[in-house]
Ligand SMILES: [Fe+2]
């Protein structure tokens with residue numbers, strides 16, 4: 267059986283240490299979730315890079331479209347008042 | 363080779379498959395690629411990109427990946443004969459790292475719409491290249507040191523600039539690889555440093571390893587690509603695309619400048635009668651490289667080409683039952699899970 271037919275692609279997320287969120291580290295092929303976890307352990311945490319792993323089937327991820335990047339993220343562009351630097355505060359007021 | 367693009371694949375018609383992006387490309391967005399490059403921003407997998415950029419990357423990343431896994435062989439030969447448990451553990455860890463580097467790189471290549479199984483097929487059929495350096499034999503234990511020191515050293519020199527490569531997944535793979543490579547180089551130097559302080563026979567063995575590996579290591583940076591040679595190869599285009607950041611010749615020069623004092627420290631003699639310090643340029647100048655030898659080894663006529671490929675194919679075929687068993691187990695398991703879910707409903 268070819269790899270293409272048999273081994274799905276998994277995306278690997280590593281929590282580097284307690285208190286931090288899982289971060290995408292890369293991907294690998296594995297026949298099932300359990301093997302994906304074991305392979306991810308060997309591939310992405312050989313030097314203590316993580317304390318927790320997530321493996322997610324790449325096919326299960328829904329991504330925003332790069333082509334619609336403009337229209338999709340534009341709504342945030344003209345809302346500068348969402349940032350603290352937008353506001354005019356007298357220079358001598360403390361703790362603001 | 364180890365991050366140097368060294369020419370097209372061998373057989374015509376076996377080139378990369380056409381792109382298989384998740385979505386049709388949007389012609390209205392056509393300017394974005396140049397725009398991103400101009401601002402030194404990264405290209406990501408689903409971005410619109412010229413086909414030539416994509417196929418160049420596929421070729422280079424695949425060659426790089428193949429080099430990593432074929433590169434396990436020359437050193438792997440010595441695992442059972444390592445002189446101490448410490449050296450054996452180090453060597454196993456290094457060879458395992460190289461397998462990991464291969465996997466990072468195959469993953470990076472796959473983001474460009476190719477399939478790892480296809481790339482391996484092409485390696486096995488001999489239509490896609492890997493670094494010529496691994497077609498030289500490892501005759502003595504000192505060769506393990508020389509490989510770490512020189513071959514991994516040259517690889518680092520090539521790979522560090524690739525951490526800023528314009529293609530995001532390749533650059534990210536390189537960052538991971540470079541972090542791991544520094545131990546590879548250091549353990550090699552330490553090995554030779556130990557031998558050079560040992561018996562006369564051990565020191566002679568270290569010298570012999572340097573004599574055999576020095577010139578092939580210099581060839582790892584690829585043919586000359588500056589001065590008169592600037593127009594011949596891929597360098598100019600790769601640089602314009604932000605894939606390559608420095609010329610082969612620049613990187614080679616840096617490697618020579620870095621390595622000559624290290625050889626002095628070891629008390630070893632560089633096998634180059636023309637090697638001379640140029641006070642004006644502030645660089646070590648080396649003698650002529652035998653590019654005829656490079657082309658011969660690249661073309662299949664190295665000491666170990668056939669052996670490396672045969673070993674690789676055998677390992678792949680011998681492992682087929684494991685891959686099949688894993689798939690069968692996964693399928694059986696998945697059936698069980700869905701049955702359990704079904705009965706609970
Ligand atoms: Fe490597």
Ligand SMILES: [Fe+2]
Nearest residue numbers: 460514543546
């Ligand atoms: Fe290495």
